[in-house]
Amino acid sequence: MKILIHSSLSLRLAVASIALCLSLLACTQESGQRPDYATEKIADGVYTFRFGDQRSLFLVADQGVIVTDPLNAVAAAAYRDAIAEITDQPVKYVVYSHYHWDRVSGAQLFKDAGAEIIAQERCADRFRVNPNPDVAMPDITFSEEYSITVGDKSLDLFYFGPSHGDCLTVFVANPANLLQVVELVNPPRASFPRDPLGSYMRPHNLRQFFRDLEFLANERGIETVIASSAIAVDDGQGGQQLSAATGPATIIHDQAMFWEAIYNTVDIAEAEGNVGIDSFVKIDTIDLEPFKPYDGYNKEDLPIIMRRFVGFYDMGR
Amino acid sequence: MNIKISRTARRMLAMPLLLTIAVTAMGQEPDLVAISDEPLMGPFKLWEIERITDDIYGFRYSFYRNIFIVTDEGVIATDPLSVEAGQILSEEIAKVTDQPVKYVAYTHSHWDHASGGQPFKDQGAQFVAHQRCAENFIENPNPDVVTPDITYTDRYEIKLGGKALEMFYFGPSHDNCLVGMVIKPDNMLFLADVANPPTGWMMFYNPAVSEDRVWNMVRFFDGYQGVIDEYGIETVIGGHMTGAFDPETGRPAIVRGTTGSASVVAERRAFWSGVIEATKAEIAAGTPPADVPDKLVAERVLADQITGYDPEKMRIFLQRITTYVQTGE
Numbered sequence: 001m002k003i004l005i006h007s008s009l010s011l012r013l014a015v016a017s018i019a020l021c022l023s024l025l026a027c028t029q030e031s032g033q034r035p036d037y038a039t040e041k042i043a044d045g046v047y048t049f050r051f052g053d054q055r056s057l058f059l060v061a062d063q064g065v066i067v068t069d070p071l072n073a074v075a076a077a078a079y080r081d082a083i084a085e086i087t088d089q090p091v092k093y094v095v096y097s098h099y100h101w102d103r104v105s106g107a108q109l110f111k112d113a114g115a116e117i118i119a120q121e122r123c124a125d126r127f128r129v130n131p132n133p134d135v136a137m138p139d140i141t142f143s144e145e146y147s148i149t150v151g152d153k154s155l156d157l158f159y160f161g162p163s164h165g166d167c168l169t170v171f172v173a174n175p176a177n178l179l180q181v182v183e184l185v186n187p188p189r190a191s192f193p194r195d196p197l198g199s200y201m202r203p204h205n206l207r208q209f210f211r212d213l214e215f216l217a218n219e220r221g222i223e224t225v226i227a228s229s230a231i232a233v234d235d236g237q238g239g240q241q242l243s244a245a246t247g248p249a250t251i252i253h254d255q256a257m258f259w260e261a262i263y264n265t266v267d268i269a270e271a272e273g274n275v276g277i278d279s280f281v282k283i284d285t286i287d288l289e290p291f292k293p294y295d296g297y298n299k300e301d302l303p304i305i306m307r308r309f310v311g312f313y314d315m316g317r
Numbered sequence: 318m319n320i321k322i323s324r325t326a327r328r329m330l331a332m333p334l335l336l337t338i339a340v341t342a343m344g345q346e347p348d349l350v351a352i353s354d355e356p357l358m359g360p361f362k363l364w365e366i367e368r369i370t371d372d373i374y375g376f377r378y379s380f381y382r383n384i385f386i387v388t389d390e391g392v393i394a395t396d397p398l399s400v401e402a403g404q405i406l407s408e409e410i411a412k413v414t415d416q417p418v419k420y421v422a423y424t425h426s427h428w429d430h431a432s433g434g435q436p437f438k439d440q441g442a443q444f445v446a447h448q449r450c451a452e453n454f455i456e457n458p459n460p461d462v463v464t465p466d467i468t469y470t471d472r473y474e475i476k477l478g479g480k481a482l483e484m485f486y487f488g489p490s491h492d493n494c495l496v497g498m499v500i501k502p503d504n505m506l507f508l509a510d511v512a513n514p515p516t517g518w519m520m521f522y523n524p525a526v527s528e529d530r531v532w533n534m535v536r537f538f539d540g541y542q543g544v545i546d547e548y549g550i551e552t553v554i555g556g557h558m559t560g561a562f563d564p565e566t567g568r569p570a571i572v573r574g575t576t577g578s579a580s581v582v583a584e585r586r587a588f589w590s591g592v593i594e595a596t597k598a599e600i601a602a603g604t605p606p607a608d609v610p611d612k613l614v615a616e617r618v619l620a621d622q623i624t625g626y627d628p629e630k631m632r633i634f635l636q637r638i639t640t641y642v643q644t645g646e
Contacts, residue, residue, distance in 0.1 A: 100644035130532045197525045200646045204457040315427035
């Protein structure tokens with residue numbers, strides 16, 4: 001799929017700055033400057049706004065704009081400006097993918113301009129008990145499904161129970177039929193999690209989440225998924241470039257199988273007495289082969305990732 | 318009798334003696350009314366029944382503890398722990414009193430505390446838990462966990478034979494439905510998992526604190542400090558064996574941890590708020606979040622206060638706290 005890039009910096013400079021500061025928010029702190037940003041056209045009226053190493057989906061129709069995750073206050077200002085370069089239409093809705101502050105801060109400027117904020121109801125519940133002045137409360141909440149239509153574009157929202165946090169919402173952009181699962185499913189390939197501690201993972205429902213997600217993708221005939229992050233990848237010419245904003249929908253199943261391998265390995269390790277008193281799976285007993293095909297493969301991360309799942313098998317949560 | 322061995326218990330029973338960890342029975346000699354023949358670690362046997370007061374008992378199985386209260390109108394029990402522990406507990410309670418167990422109260426929904434209640438269900442006991450625990454059991458059932466008959470949202474009190482067990486909910490903490498329990502009129506607070514005597518400054522067993530709602534821990538402890546202050550509670554009963562600094566060896570040691578000062582709540586609160594504020598300050602000062610754990614470990618922040626301080630564990634713990642500061646999770 002052809003991606004048009006309108007960038008505030010040259011692509012190589014953007015990649016270099018990303019490569020130097022791959023950890024979350026590190027770009028802002030290390031350079032002291034605002035991270036580079038870019039708008040990427042995915043399909044007719046479907047875009048991603050990339051700010052540093054994070055991407056947010058937005059839809060442009062002839063009657064208005066649907067924005068998702070504003071990221072943070074600094075990003076949101078650049079986001080607003082980037083949208084204004086494409087269309088005069090107002091932002092009608094801002095949709096939160098989940099409740100993590102690094103994705104959903106900064107929406108106030110859109111709200112002040114008349115946008116309504118939409119989120120799954122458990123996101124709103126969390127904001128109520130754990131407020132952040134930079135996170136605007138949702139105006140509209142939903143339980144399992146919701147659809148937003150602006151002109152000829154729509155964004156369907158699906159909630160399949162806890163997964164990454166308690167309220168992660170799956171997005172399907174129409175009529176382009178593109179799917180985005182922020183944080184959990186990311187082109188270019190299924191991968192190890194960025195944070196091996198996995199404290200926000202919900203093992204008790206993760207399998208069911210992926211089953212429901214795959215079912216949805218099959219039902220809708222989804223062929224392409226949209227990224228929520230950007231990483232440095234080989235450009236095939238000895239250098240590096242930013243990962244693409246989209247990837248094949250086969251990533252969904254591949255990612256589900258990563259977590260399946262984690263569950264299975266922990267289950268077997270418990271049964272065979274290969275979990276230590278410290279609740280870590282003994283690294284030398286892990287069959288590494290199922291994990292090697294994944295991006296970010298790191299043998300030492302596996303017991304750390306699995307620790308969360310040992311806890312799940314012991315405690316049920 | 319066909320006793321199913323839980324995953325956790327099997328791991329505990331199979332482990333070799335950990336020679337690098339000192340195990341001591343330091344502290345007051347417990348009043349043990351029953352004790353297992355099977356070894357666990359050091360001087361500790363697999364399980365024991367400890368008399369805390371004339372009618373309040375602690376049952377320790379492996380590293381876990383519950384309490385039960387004996388009255389002349391019946392017994393109030395808590396967290397059966399596991400199928401094997403629950404079976405032993407029901408037999409041992411029957412040796413202490415002829416009275417039936419009338420209530421079983423869950424501190425939270427984790428299977429390693431809430432499993433094994435069937436013998437008490439068979440006696441006709443009513444099971445009491447926070448509403449969110451009940452929801453957790455529906456969302457992810459375990460056939461070894463007896464589901465509650467009575468649920469509540471903010472507060473509940475079991476009254477029986479002149480005693481009472483009052484529980485308060487101050488939002489998610491360890492699990493999303495954990496409550497502490499005040500035993501009345503004895504005025505003791507039973508706490509599982511979140512804080513344990515003798516010290517609230519003990520390094521976390523799991524530094525990733527995966528099941529702890531970092532975003533609400535300080536508020537949770539503020540809630541229980543309020544209860545402690547209002548009721549004048551001086552004693553906390555702990556839900557685990559734990560670690561403590563042994564002045565004789567100069568090293569941390571595993572201790573029984575049955576009872577201790579209620580100051581453990583204020584100490585644990587200070588531990589949580591200390592790491593959170595230090596992390597926030599470091600990020601506000603411009604340190605890239607990815608560098609915060611290493612920097613705070615290098616500066617030995619809180620190192621002198623934490624019993625069992627370990628730089629690697631602290632690094633992991635600070636990674637977790639950094640994630641909270643950035644995401645709110």
